Amino acid sequence: xxxxxxxxxxxxxxxxxxxxxxxxxxxxxxxxxxxxxxxxxxxxxxxxxxxxxxxxxxxxxxxxxxxxxxxxxxxxxxxxxxxxxxxxxxxxxxxxxxxxxxxxxxxxxxxxxxxxxxxxxxxxxxxxxxxxxxxxxxxxxxxxxxxxxxxxxxxxxxxxxxxxxxxxxxxxxxxxxxxxxxxxxxxxxxxxxxxxxxxxxxxxxxxxxxxxxxxxxxxxxxxxxxxxxxxxxxxxxxxxxxxxxxxxxxxxxxxxxxxxxxxxxxxxxxxxxxxxxxxxxxxxxxxxxxxxxxxxxxxxxxxxxxxxxxxxxxxxxxxxxxxxxxxxxxxxxxxxxxxxxxxxxxxxxxxxxxxxxxxxxxxxxxxxxxxxxxxxxxxxxxxxxxxxxxxxxxxxxxxxxxxxxxxxxxxxxxxxxxxxxxxxxxxxxxxxxxxxxxxxxxxxxxxxxxxxxxxxxxxxxxxxx
Numbered sequence: 001x002x003x004x005x006x007x008x009x010x011x012x013x014x015x016x017x018x019x020x021x022x023x024x025x026x027x028x029x030x031x032x033x034x035x036x037x038x039x040x041x042x043x044x045x046x047x048x049x050x051x052x053x054x055x056x057x058x059x060x061x062x063x064x065x066x067x068x069x070x071x072x073x074x075x076x077x078x079x080x081x082x083x084x085x086x087x088x089x090x091x092x093x094x095x096x097x098x099x100x101x102x103x104x105x106x107x108x109x110x111x112x113x114x115x116x117x118x119x120x121x122x123x124x125x126x127x128x129x130x131x132x133x134x135x136x137x138x139x140x141x142x143x144x145x146x147x148x149x150x151x152x153x154x155x156x157x158x159x160x161x162x163x164x165x166x167x168x169x170x171x172x173x174x175x176x177x178x179x180x181x182x183x184x185x186x187x188x189x190x191x192x193x194x195x196x197x198x199x200x201x202x203x204x205x206x207x208x209x210x211x212x213x214x215x216x217x218x219x220x221x222x223x224x225x226x227x228x229x230x231x232x233x234x235x236x237x238x239x240x241x242x243x244x245x246x247x248x249x250x251x252x253x254x255x256x257x258x259x260x261x262x263x264x265x266x267x268x269x270x271x272x273x274x275x276x277x278x279x280x281x282x283x284x285x286x287x288x289x290x291x292x293x294x295x296x297x298x299x300x301x302x303x304x305x306x307x308x309x310x311x312x313x314x315x316x317x318x319x320x321x322x323x324x325x326x327x328x329x330x331x332x333x334x335x336x337x338x339x340x341x342x343x344x345x346x347x348x349x350x351x352x353x354x355x356x357x358x359x360x361x362x363x364x365x366x367x368x369x370x371x372x373x374x375x376x377x378x379x380x381x382x383x384x385x386x387x388x389x390x391x392x393x394x395x396x397x398x399x400x401x402x403x404x405x406x407x408x409x410x411x412x413x414x415x416x417x418x419x420x421x422x423x424x425x426x427x428x429x430x431x432x433x434x435x436x437x438x439x440x441x442x443x444x445x446x447x448x449x450x451x452x453x454x455x456x457x458x459x460x461x462x463x464x465x
Contacts, residue, residue: 008050013038024159037413042069045431045438047418056442058418058428063233063265063382064291067342068433074297074338081334090119090328099328102336106289106304109274109340113283113306119328120301123264123290124158127227129303130260130286131162132322134225137258137309140316146224146257150214152188156234157227157262157288166227169234184218186210188232189240192375192386192394204241208248215255225258225286226251230276233265233429236422237384239377245280258285258309264301268292269343269432271380272353279379285309295339300332348432352380356434363443364428370447372454381434385426385446387453389463398424398462408453415452417445 018032038050045068047055060066067074081098088096099119107115118133120126131149138146151157153168164172165179168188173179187194187210195203215223226248232238252259261284266276270292273279277287286309290301313320326332343349351357361378367385368376374388387404390396398404405421412419412426420427426449430442457463 008038008040010038010050013050044068044070045434054416055413056417056430056438056445058430058442058446059420060429060431061296062291063270063429064294064296066268066270066292066348066432067295067339067346068431071295071297071339071342073342074295074335077334077338078298078331081331085330087330089325091323096328096330098330098333098337102328102333105337105340106302110287110304111275111278111283113285113308114287114304115307116305116310117289118303118305119333120290120303120324121299121326121329121332122158122301123262123288124160124163124301125324126264126288126290126301126303127157127163127166127262128160129322130225130227130288131166133286133303133305133309133320134258134260136317136320137312138224140312143221145222147182148184148218148223149182150184150186150211150218150223150226150257152228152232153185154188154190154235154238155185155228155232155262157229158264184214186214188235188238189244190232190236190238191241192377195394200241201243204243205247207240208244208251211248212251212255215251215257220255220257223255223257225260227260227262229262229264230266230280230282231271231379231382233382234422236425237377237382237427237429239379240280245282249282260284260286260288263287263304264290265382265429269349269352269380270382270429272349272357273380274349293339294332294336297339298329298332298335299326300329300336343432346433352432356432356436356439357381359436360430360434360439360442363439364446367443367446367450370450370454372450372457381432382429383427384422385450387424387426404453404457404462407456408449411452411456412446412449415445415449417442417449419446419449 014035017036039047040050041048045057047057103117106117135147151166151168155168157163157166165183168185187207189204189207191200191203261277263275267289271279277284285306287304294300357380364378364383365376367373371391372387374386376385389398401423405424408426409421
């Protein structure tokens with residue numbers, strides 16, 4: 001793993017980072033004592049750090065780098081745009097060519113009910129927009145009592161005030177006295193961890209009908225929307241049973257509440273369709289988007305708005321008092337357009353559905369035979385391995401939760417593979433340009449990581465007898 005020479009002054013970079021950089025989602029004291037990993041370059045699916053070590057980017061950055069790193073077309077498009085129009089806002093009756101072109105492109109790529117998009121700089125901002133848009137919509141429809149938004153425990157919708165509240169991460173709620181009033185949470189469709197003795201389909205129906213039970217308790221006249229990720233990403237790649245989404249969609253239709261599909265992770269080809277809602281055959285009213293929209297080359301997000309919602313604002317709303325300085329930033333729109341051009345030209349969405357997706361899924365799911373793995377699951381190019389102390393017994397967990405996952409993650413980095421740990425699950429979401437040979441390498445490194453983690457746990461006596 002170690003490179004031939006120290007390419008950058010790693011110790012100096014670590015010291016300066018510790019002195020001045022406050023990292024997101026980080027125990028800063030612990031990180032500063034250990035020292036950061038400094039990534040200095042990237043190409044395709046590979047990262048290089050300041051010591052010359054190479055890593056296979058099994059997380060596509062942060063779920064976002066669909067087209068891989070180092071795509072010169074995107075860089076060139078951004079440079080060209082910035083030389084022509086570096087920045088102007090979209091407030092005050094003003095627009096510009098790249099935001100118009102990207103709006104049109106997204107309307108073409110998204111399901112037919114979507115013809116308009118509101119731009120943000122991130123998925124978190126997109127979900128803050130959803131929060132205000134949903135409540136304002138019902139005001140416009142003459143139903144101002146419909147204010148409560150239902151989300152799921154362990155769902156993730158960003159780390160802004162509204163995004164954190166809509167999500168169901170209790171650790172995040174504990175910091176800042178959240179959620180804000182008017183948000184309610186129901187159980188997640190996590191069969192492996194919470195399904196008990198039910199079959200997956202039985203559990204999927206039960207979890208979906210928790211939405212209906214919540215509506216009955218809260219009152220249909222007070223519930224505005226249900227928000228959920230098609231597949232929960234940061235929650236641990238929770239893939240719902242097949243019975244789940246059709247029942248959720250039925251409930252939303254029957255009970256007159258808006259359906260919000262958070263596509264920040266699942267959108268732009270991750271599941272082998274342009275959007276995760278298409279994979280599950282549902283028709284949402286709002287779709288927050290980000291990440292894969294620009295493959296992470298520049299920050300951009302948005303909310304796709306179904307016609308029935310948009311028309312209420314257009315016909316009845318007057319001014320919507322909401323927006324961001326960088327909504328539809330010209331250079332970010334140029335990056336997104338170039339990224340989407342690559343995805344269409346190289347048929348990356350179709351490739352995930354018909355080629356690299358099935359290829360990696362077969363090899364990834366074979367890791368489920370490992371004695372440390374309770375379940376190996378994957379849809380498209382997003383997957384998880386559940387690490388367990390007693391294979392075949394879903395009721396038994398490692399304690400404390402998360403310690404084994406962290407150990408496995410650190411071993412994985414040592415083996416030159418970026419996997420993310422969520423509790424005691426190992427997560428991957430590689431770039432959509434992953435080759436068959438790179439998929440083989442990913443699985444080989446993951447298998448080696450499992451073997452080394454298993455050996456360490458046996459040595460420490462942390463595996464069940």
